[in-house]
Amino acid sequence: YPNKIGFSTNVDREYTTNKTRNTTGGEVLILPTYNKRFNMTRNYDFNFDITKGLKLSFNAMNQERILEPDGAVTDATIDTMKRELFDRIKKTQYNQQTNLTYTIPINKLPMLDFATANVGYGATYNWTHSPLFDTQKDKEGNVIHKDTLGNIITNSRSIKWNGQLNMVTLYNKIPYFKRVNQNLKKPKKNQDANAPADSTKKKKEVQFDLMQNIARLIMTFKTASVNYSTTHGTVLPGYAKDMQVLGMDEHFAGPTFGFTVGSQQDIRKIAAQKGWLQKSAVLNTPYQLTKSEDLKIRVNAEPIKDLKIELTASKTRSEVKSQAFRWNPNKNPQRFDYDPAIVSGAFNMSLFTLKTSFQRGDAVFQKFLDARSVISGRLGAANKNSVGVIDGYSKGYNSTSQDVLIPAFLSAYSGTNAERVNLKGFPKIPKPNWRATYDGLSKKEILKKYFKSVTLGNGYTSTYSVGGYTHNPLHLTDKEGFTNVFELFSSVTNNPNFIPENLISTVTISEQWSPFLKIDVTLLNSLAFNIEYKKDRILSLGLSSRTITEISGREIVGGTGYRIKDVKLGNNIKIKGKPIKSDLNLNLNVSYRKNENVIRKIDEGVSQPTGGTNVISIKASADYIIN
Numbered sequence: 001y002p003n004k005i006g007f008s009t010n011v012d013r014e015y016t017t018n019k020t021r022n023t024t025g026g027e028v029l030i031l032p033t034y035n036k037r038f039n040m041t042r043n044y045d046f047n048f049d050i051t052k053g054l055k056l057s058f059n060a061m062n063q064e065r066i067l068e069p070d071g072a073v074t075d076a077t078i079d080t081m082k083r084e085l086f087d088r089i090k091k092t093q094y095n096q097q098t099n100l101t102y103t104i105p106i107n108k109l110p111m112l113d114f115a116t117a118n119v120g121y122g123a124t125y126n127w128t129h130s131p132l133f134d135t136q137k138d139k140e141g142n143v144i145h146k147d148t149l150g151n152i153i154t155n156s157r158s159i160k161w162n163g164q165l166n167m168v169t170l171y172n173k174i175p176y177f178k179r180v181n182q183n184l185k186k187p188k189k190n191q192d193a194n195a196p197a198d199s200t201k202k203k204k205e206v207q208f209d210l211m212q213n214i215a216r217l218i219m220t221f222k223t224a225s226v227n228y229s230t231t232h233g234t235v236l237p238g239y240a241k242d243m244q245v246l247g248m249d250e251h252f253a254g255p256t257f258g259f260t261v262g263s264q265q266d267i268r269k270i271a272a273q274k275g276w277l278q279k280s281a282v283l284n285t286p287y288q289l290t291k292s293e294d295l296k297i298r299v300n301a302e303p304i305k306d307l308k309i310e311l312t313a314s315k316t317r318s319e320v321k322s323q324a325f326r327w328n329p330n331k332n333p334q335r336f337d338y339d340p341a342i343v344s345g346a347f348n349m350s351l352f353t354l355k356t357s358f359q360r361g362d363a364v365f366q367k368f369l370d371a372r373s374v375i376s377g378r379l380g381a382a383n384k385n386s387v388g389v390i391d392g393y394s395k396g397y398n399s400t401s402q403d404v405l406i407p408a409f410l411s412a413y414s415g416t417n418a419e420r421v422n423l424k425g426f427p428k429i430p431k432p433n434w435r436a437t438y439d440g441l442s443k444k445e446i447l448k449k450y451f452k453s454v455t456l457g458n459g460y461t462s463t464y465s466v467g468g469y470t471h472n473p474l475h476l477t478d479k480e481g482f483t484n485v486f487e488l489f490s491s492v493t494n495n496p497n498f499i500p501e502n503l504i505s506t507v508t509i510s511e512q513w514s515p516f517l518k519i520d521v522t523l524l525n526s527l528a529f530n531i532e533y534k535k536d537r538i539l540s541l542g543l544s545s546r547t548i549t550e551i552s553g554r555e556i557v558g559g560t561g562y563r564i565k566d567v568k569l570g571n572n573i574k575i576k577g578k579p580i581k582s583d584l585n586l587n588l589n590v591s592y593r594k595n596e597n598v599i600r601k602i603d604e605g606v607s608q609p610t611g612g613t614n615v616i617s618i619k620a621s622a623d624y625i626i627n
Helices: 073-084 167-171 175-181 199-218 269-275 360-381 402-414
Strands: 006-019 033-049 054-066 091-103 115-128 131-139 145-146 152-167 221-239 287-301 308-321 326-329 336-339 342-351 433-438 451-471 502-504 507-523 527-542 545-566 581-601 605-624
Touching: 152 167, 167 175, 167 221, 175 199, 221 269, 269 308, 269 336, 360 402, 360 545, 360 581, 402 507, 402 527
Parallel strands: none
Antiparallel strands: 006 033, 033 054, 054 091, 091 115, 115 152, 131 145, 152 221, 221 287, 287 308, 308 342, 308 433, 326 336, 342 451, 433 451, 451 502, 451 507, 507 527, 527 545, 545 581, 581 605
């Protein structure tokens, strides 16, 4: 049986009259104004656990507006509302969500109890009424509310895959590893503290500690998770049908049951044939298809005791295809016409640029310039329509080509060999970033008697992003899929570029050491000190201006803090009869940051500093929490 079946209705009625007082002294006709709101919202809920691992949920919301007669509320208008209430109810919006989740019983298989996985299907559907226009009147002079642009219907479909690995469960299948994870040692017999140390037992303990550290190193990876999702959506304007049940019309036809539960089948043709679309030549809202892909990977590791490392990698790509689809009364026969589609998108991925993080910017820029000819040669060899080499560059791929500059940029600043770097502007495999902390120093005997805690920290993040791109309608390929159309105008004589598939204005690499090193120390008397060094750089490749803009920064932060325990605000200030008493936290941080801006001109091969700043900041704070 279903777990839940729910239905609720909310009615919201508001009526306000406002009349401005005449203070001019003359006879001025001032009419009152009326503000009315009469809305009704219905909610539907349905949950059903089909099996233990398969669960279905459905939620819907229907919003309606009750149209009242114009002007003040009188006995006549009240009588009208009583007679025509149901005729005056107009649907304004309908939303529904359908979710189906399935827990894959992979952990029921032998030796796979450390793994869990699930998959989810989510669908949304939205019907939005277009604005009502007072365009016509009946014989009695009453206004007829007529829809001229049609409604807008949208849907989406998302599929999410989630997988987790608890490696500790796998390691614990080996008894020795289980004992190490539980931090258990062989029990020792009681012995006199003044008795001479047994060298044999001491040697065995050292050997055991060594084996324990080796075991911890083998069990470095503790947990891992992978989340991958794809989402597709459709926006169809000009939909002329009303909404009755489950988002469909009274005949359960338009816009098809599949569309209401996330189907991405193109229904424009069948909608036009069955008269589901408004025949309006002035409809400018485009038909849209959206899609996105999202990948996230997370791994937690502890190679040695008290050293915790979190590795992450991610990749996101989204695209939107827009196309006008409207009625054309000038064609014979009259029909709906398609305009050329416009495809745009964005891309973001974690990257690994550590190899060049501490190299001189001029040296890396020179590697970028040198990599262009290598990339051009690889592209020319892969395209049969590129014949010959001009000034060291393959035909159709000169030194300013977008298809050359982006791989060369990735090659130089990631430290990857130009012979092996991916030739596409959208790499497939995301690279790892990390955050690490180590708090084992305070457990050493030599430091334990001075420090309450000592924590070391390090974090690295690097991302590659294509802020926005648009599909190039002039890009064409031959029957075998090779680019074969050259640009009409070229900045390089006798070697015009092939027209690229996408028009990209800027690609960016953002790298942050946040921090490169951080030391937090707390003494036994609660006095705390911290010092931190940060480093970052932002590299932007402008494909129109053919420049690389480099913004780099370095920052050092030092601070101190002290906690005064049980500070009273006086005996006269009390809460529930008790004096207020809490800890007072005092903090002082001083930082120095240096920023440098450099613009590197690709055509000239020169670099020019454009600015920089030195920033010193002092921040002091005092926190006192009252419960």
